[in-house]
Amino acid sequence: MRDDTRRWIEADKAHCWHPFTPQQAWTDGEPLVLVRGEGAWLWDSEGRKYLDGNSSIWTNIHGHNHPALNAAITRQLGEVAHTSYLGFANPRASELAERLCGFFPAGTLERVFFSDDGSTAIECAMKMAIQYRQQTGEPERTGFIAFDQAYHGDTMGAASLGGVSRFHDRFRRHGVPVTFVSGMGALRHLPAEAVRSTAAVVIEPLIQGVNEMRPWPAGMLRELRAWCDAHDVHLMLDEVMTGFGRTGKMFACQHEEVIPDFLCLAKGLTGGYMPMAATLATAAVYDAFLGADDRAFYYGHSYTANPLGCAVALASLDVFEEERVLERLRPKIALMAELLDELRTTTPRVRAVRQCGFVAGIEVDGGGAQVCLAAREQGLLTRPIRDTIVLMPPLCTTEDELRLAIRAIAMAAG
Numbered sequence: 001m002r003d004d005t006r007r008w009i010e011a012d013k014a015h016c017w018h019p020f021t022p023q024q025a026w027t028d029g030e031p032l033v034l035v036r037g038e039g040a041w042l043w044d045s046e047g048r049k050y051l052d053g054n055s056s057i058w059t060n061i062h063g064h065n066h067p068a069l070n071a072a073i074t075r076q077l078g079e080v081a082h083t084s085y086l087g088f089a090n091p092r093a094s095e096l097a098e099r100l101c102g103f104f105p106a107g108t109l110e111r112v113f114f115s116d117d118g119s120t121a122i123e124c125a126m127k128m129a130i131q132y133r134q135q136t137g138e139p140e141r142t143g144f145i146a147f148d149q150a151y152h153g154d155t156m157g158a159a160s161l162g163g164v165s166r167f168h169d170r171f172r173r174h175g176v177p178v179t180f181v182s183g184m185g186a187l188r189h190l191p192a193e194a195v196r197s198t199a200a201v202v203i204e205p206l207i208q209g210v211n212e213m214r215p216w217p218a219g220m221l222r223e224l225r226a227w228c229d230a231h232d233v234h235l236m237l238d239e240v241m242t243g244f245g246r247t248g249k250m251f252a253c254q255h256e257e258v259i260p261d262f263l264c265l266a267k268g269l270t271g272g273y274m275p276m277a278a279t280l281a282t283a284a285v286y287d288a289f290l291g292a293d294d295r296a297f298y299y300g301h302s303y304t305a306n307p308l309g310c311a312v313a314l315a316s317l318d319v320f321e322e323e324r325v326l327e328r329l330r331p332k333i334a335l336m337a338e339l340l341d342e343l344r345t346t347t348p349r350v351r352a353v354r355q356c357g358f359v360a361g362i363e364v365d366g367g368g369a370q371v372c373l374a375a376r377e378q379g380l381l382t383r384p385i386r387d388t389i390v391l392m393p394p395l396c397t398t399e400d401e402l403r404l405a406i407r408a409i410a411m412a413a414g
């Protein structure tokens with residue numbers, strides 16, 4: 001082991017505290033120190049090369065070290081790195097808000113509230129949903145409906161919407177009251193008084209990520225939109241994971257031509273380069289915040305609309321167009337389906353495979369963590385959710401690289 005590597009690992013084990021990480025196992029293990037990236041590849045401090053099977057943490061949709069994304073940040077650095085968004089506009093934020101709203105028909109999602117990560121995008125939508133009701137004569141509508149096994153982030157509000165018992169139960173009584181349902185059938189059976197006190201329903205459209213990559217039934221999102229309309233409940237879509245091409249379209253809601261009242265975006269927004277999020281809201285929601293000062297939305301963070309983040313987010317949208325990312329993704333999604341099917345039929349330990357766009361969940365018979373560790377030896381970085389291996393490579397991953405990734409899992413699970 002190189003001296004640098006040893007020094008970094010020692011300092012990490014002595015002082016760092018990692019997210020979603022049992023620290024004892026971490027301290028006993030041999031962590032990789034990631035030092036460099038290029039396209040779908042990452043290098044560790046020992047010079048070993050790995051395919052990035054998780055796009056860092058579902059974030060780096062165009063891979064690593066993309067010249068256009070790098071240039072956008074460098075260019076913005078030459079102007080200014082950060083300015084306050086409280087009381088000031090900034091050019092990149094104006095341009096980005098306009099671009100984001102341009103994905104949706106006029107009169108629908110017309111406003112963008114910037115924040116820092118997926119959790120704050122959700123947090124912000126929750127507060128908007130509550131305050132909207134206060135300002136439209138329905139202050140009793142304070143509740144939220146979420147789906148079993150959902151994951152929407154880890155701040156207290158966002159965690160309240162979470163249905164993963166291991167992560168969320170211990171904080172449940174400290175959070176916002178939420179009604180959980182298993183699906184559309186259960187939603188339709190909720191008592192009328194529960195529905196009348198609901199401000200919004202929140203869902204990860206098309207696929208629940210942290211719930212081991214489980215897709216929803218086709219058509220469900222459209223049914224949910226109709227239910228929300230019929231009951232005057234806002235629809236809040238969490239596209240933190242699915243946004244920016246992951247499902248094969250720019251946004252998952254476009255598969256079912258659904259437009260939500262709130263759309264939460266993060267992760268891929270900046271191509272994974274900078275921590276930044278956006279909560280899009282409809283013109284109708286925004287209008288309820290106009291008028292007297294006390295109708296303002298008193299919410300925000302120091303780094304709201306950070307110019308570096310906005311600049312690289314704009315560059316990421318340009319990459320989608322210039323590199324025809326979605327068009328070139330289509331055959332790769334089809335290839336992923338073929339390879340997953342082959343993996344399932346030829347690897348006895350693979351119990352099930354699930355896919356939505358360029359995301360796969362590969363369920364193995366016990367020992368998900370051990371399979372991921374073995375895959376690492378085969379040159380693939382992935383992370384399990386319980387016994388499901390998550391494969392969510394950058395959208396720029398080539399067909400050959402995709403074959404390598406699946407082969408590594410086959411070897412690791414074989």
Ligand code: PMP
Pocket residue numbers: 117118119120151152153154204209210238239240241266267
């Ligand atoms: N919503 C979904 C669907 C997510 O997958 C995540 C993160 N995995 C979040 C919200 C929270 O985002 P962040 O970690 O950026 O706060």
